[in-house]
Amino acid sequence: MRALLRTFSWQELRHHPWRNAAAVLAVMLGVALAFSVQLINASALDEFASAVRSVNGQPDLELRAAQGGFDEAVFARVAQHPQVTLASPVLESQAVALVAGSERRIALRVIGVDALVLPTIAPALMPQPAKDADRFALFAPDTLFLNAAARTALGEAAATVQLRIGTQQHALRVAGQVAAGGSALAVMDIGAAQDLFGRGGQLTRIDLRLAPGIDRAAFIRSLQESPGWPASIQIAEPGDAAERVSNLSRAYRVNLTVLALVALFTGAFLVFSVLALSVAKRAQQFALLGVLGLTPRERLRLVLAESLVLGLFGSVAGIALGTALAAVALRVLGGDLGGGYFDGVAPTLRWSSGTALLYGGLGVLAAGVGGWWPARAAQALPEAQTLKGLGAAPAQGGAYKLALLLIAAGAALATAPAVFGIPIAAYLSVGFLLVGGIAALPWLIALLYGRLAPLAAHRVLPMLAIERARRMRGTAAVAVSGVVASLSLAVALTVMVASFRESVTRWLDVVLPADLYVRSATAGSSSQSEQAAFTPAFVQALAQLPGVARTGTLRTRALLLDPARPAVTLISRSLDDEASRSLPLLGAALPVPAGRVGIYVSEAMVELYGAKPGTEFEALNKAFGGGKRFFVAGVWRDYVRQFGAITMDARDFERLTGDRSVSDISLWLAPGASEAQVQQAVREAAAAEPIEIASVGQLRATSLRIFDRSFAVTYWLQAVAIGIGLFGIAASFSAQVLARRKEFGLLAHLGFTRTQVLAVVAGEGAAWTAIGALAGLALGLAVSVVLVHVVNPQSFHWTMDLLVPWARLAALCAAVVVAGTVTAWLAGRAAAARDAVLAVKEDW
Incomplete structure (x- = not known):
């Protein structure tokens, strides 16, 4: 009987190839799309997280500034702490490197380090001097050590690098390399970096190695509760950096994977359709087999086995096709599939047998679910009536x-x-x-x-x-x-x-209310860095150009409110008397009470940080070192910054930070003014500073x-x-x-x-x-x-x-x-x- 059943099923699968091919194709495409999306995202995430780990090293704790930097006096304080065995100061800044022999520019992370303590915490950042380099090159000013991505972008034989920092250009010597992966970066002595970027006495991060047996949570509490501890400093676990990377793209990855499973979901219905029709066509054959001794339960298992075979064929083919699709997509599209989360990362395919088994199992499961109802129909066939041609199962009225x-x-x-x-x-x-x-x-x-x-x-x-x-x-x-x-x-x-x-x-x-928008051509991805391109004098000069009715400014700065979450964006911009004219507010703006600083938060800030309209936002107060009272005057819609943005008036930002530089300038043209003539006048006013001008269109x-x-x-x-x-x-x-x-x-x-x-x-x-x-x-x-x-x-x-x-x-x-x-x-x-x-x- 078992041999007869195997022959019966095999003949059904073999004699109806086109009908069964539809089910196999559906499962194959569903598995292939879902598996390829998973491979692409996993490869990009692994590559990005690996680059973060190579740059950050493996400290026990990280001290980071909520925004900008903090006084290096904090380093002296924690380095002398009895429970700290090693402290590594870091100053990280953003610059633009000019590629020799071309007009191309690349964003370059510049990391200032103390080479004496680096090897035990972040060995991938340890400078490796070239053979002809001076033995004290590690501490020399105006000297860089490039990683592989920077050397590839700037040229392997480059002996010097032209860096543009703000409006200034500096020539630095390349003295060797570092092993850190990821996007283009350069390492230099921390004192030289402070002088180069004009940030004397400042740090952006301190990596700590604690004494054996120290309770991290208790140590963190002791620091935060100690007198005079800066409220703007965040203390993070080493795994927080990897978690930030994962959180950055998690929603995009999950939604894309669910969309890829749409085809697999459809495939389950197609398997159901094919097997239901197959069971209906073979009803008399099933009934005859029942008369010959095939039990209803065996009929159910027979149809289920056919569905699982279809799912197995489709899953195996889908895993192979998904691997090929992922390899092509990583080579052509990169690792973000249009999401923009992994800029500068060129991941290689990282195939996982566990993931392949998971998605292959999903394909077989989908086929099995699709075949369950036809199998139940085969099980419920009335044998005698079916042999007489009257065997249609009664419809279920409920x-x-x-x-x-x-x-x-x-x-x-x-x-x-x-x-x-x-x-x-x-x-x-x-x-x-x-x-x-x-x-x-x-x-x-x-x-x-x-x-x-x-x-x-x-x-x-x-x-x-x-x-x-x-x-x-x-x-x-x-x-x-x-x-x-x-x-x-x-x-x-x-x-x-x-x-x-x-x-x-x-x-x-x-x-985008203005007619023209101006930004530095060297800004690149450093729009949230501490160095902004334009001075107030330049903004004033543009406001006086013929054809310009008025100007507006914008300045962005990264703000780390939670070590486990990606940084939010602090935006300083010119706000009108009614913020609703400048921001896409949800509802009316609230009046700001006296003695408060009015801020407008994006929807993500309400969801993630509880910054509700009409309340004071204490987390921002801590980020500015305490003593400030920020009032949430409204919520605005932001389709760019998924993890939150805070907008405040430029005058409040200048009063709180003393920073008057801007990164973007918007221009409103006077009636009848020629856009082309205004653009030419702006370029002439910029002189040697390379700028980008774009119209609102x-x-x-x-x-x-x-x-x-x-x-x-x-x-x-x-x-x-x-x-x-x-x-x-x-x-x-x-x-x-x-x-x-x-x-x-x-x-x-x-x-x-x-x-x-x-x-x-x-x-x-x-x-x-x-x-x-x-x-x-x-x-x-x-x-x-x-x-x-x-x-x-x-x-x-x-x-x-x-x-x-x-x-x-x-x-x-x-x-x-x-x-x-x-x-x-x-x-x-x-x-x-x-x-x-x-x-x-x-x-x-």
Whole structure:
């Protein structure tokens, strides 16, 4: 019997390659996309974290400034602490290196270190002098040691490096190299770095090695509670740096992985569709095997085994394809897939057998879940009735109740909060809504076509198409389930992306009010560094140019409020009397009480730090060393800085920091002024300082281009999901049409022409895919509400307005209906072309 069963299953898989290939292809693409996204993200994250560890070393504790630097007197204090065995001072700054022989510039991290204590804490930063270098080069001024990335960018043979720091240019000698990985960096003596950057007596970090057996938590408390300890200094564990790197891109990585699993989710429905039709076609064979001794439980295991074989084939092929896709993407796109989180990192593929087994197992599991219901149907077949041709299992009248229960559970889960910053409940909500909606398909088909049937009662061909869809609603639901799953997700993603893009467009209208924007061409990625490019005198000179009505300024600075989280951005800018004119505020700005400094926080600050409007923000007070009272006057929408931004008026920033330099200048043109002439005048005023000038239109176009590039992967995933769904409906119709040869032969005997038979089949295809498109559209809109109002705020800490692109959705649904109709017509041609007599000869 077991040999007979193996032969039975193998013949089914071998004799229907196209139908089974649809299920294998769906599983393969789902596993390949999810596995490739995981490989790309893991490779980039590992590379980035490795670079952070090589630069930061392995201290027991790190002392960091919340913003800028801190007085080096703190170093003398902690270095003499009896529980500290070693203290390493660090000054890290940002500069721009000019590549010799070209106009290209690269951002260069310059790290000042004490070479005498470095080897035991951060050996990768230890300078390695060249053979011809002076033996005291480690301590010489104007001397750099470059890592591999810097040497590659600047030229292996470069003996000197031209550094631009602010508006000044300095020539430094290259005396050797360092082993640290990651982006381009240079190491020099800490005293020389303080002189070079004009930061005498300042440090940005102190690495500590504690005595054996010291309790870190108790040591941290003793420092923070000691008299005169600066409140602006953060004490971090060494693992916090790696956690910051992971947190930086976690939401993006998780959401991208979930989107990649969309294809696998669709594949499960396709396996369900293929096996359900296979079970229906082989019902009499199963019944005969039952009479010969095959138990219902063995029939269930037989169908499940077929589904697992399909899943295994698809998973193995998906792992191979996913590996190839990841290798190509890392080489062509880099490690961020458009997210922009790993700039400057060129990761190599890091293949993981554990991850491969996990995603391969997910593929097999998805196929098994898809095959469970057809297996149960095979188990429940009434053998005697089925052998007589009366074996259709009775429809479950209470199925719609289960569907409503699933939909209600999905709606309830959408209101649950995120878990560890990941919207797990929201993802489950999406799954419950989709499964519940698909489970309600038979009820929806009966309801809709029950109303349409009387309208087509007097026209034979439409009546046949509608009646078959209504009477065979279970079969119709099976056939279109893959299309409903893929279309609903495509609709949801389309609405989400369109809503996000429109919200970004409106946001740009507010944050880019001026006509022209000026920044230093050497700023690069150092826009949050301590050195800003422009002086107040230069800003004043631009304000007096002909054609310039007024100017505005902007200055950014990194602010570390929590060692375990990425730094937030402190923005100093010119604010009007009404901040709502300059910031995309959510609600009205609150009046600032006397004696308070008014600040405006982004939505992420409310979510992550509890900076609610109308309250005082104590964490910012600590960052400025205490003694200040900051009042949250409003919340604004920010689509750039996922982990928070704080805006304050430039006058308050200057009073608190004494820093009057700016990094960006905005220009409003006088009526009738020529933009080209103003740009030329600005370049002449800048003299030798290389600057970048962009109009508001150019910045908008660039921003939207970056947005579209970031969501390019999403568009591809949508296309794959739709393609799998259409491939599934093609396989379903082909299988059904071939199984209905007797029916077509009977129609031919009754006088139906070949054209009329094809019209009936095409009508059925249109009727089935129309209900699938309608259900997919409704489910997609429901899922889009969850994505826009739940998943997006919980993942990225910003909100957006819901926008439904009806024209695009209508075109998408129409394309699905047309594709389903054409697919059914093409499948019907083969069956209708067969000899009608041969088709019904078994009944003679």
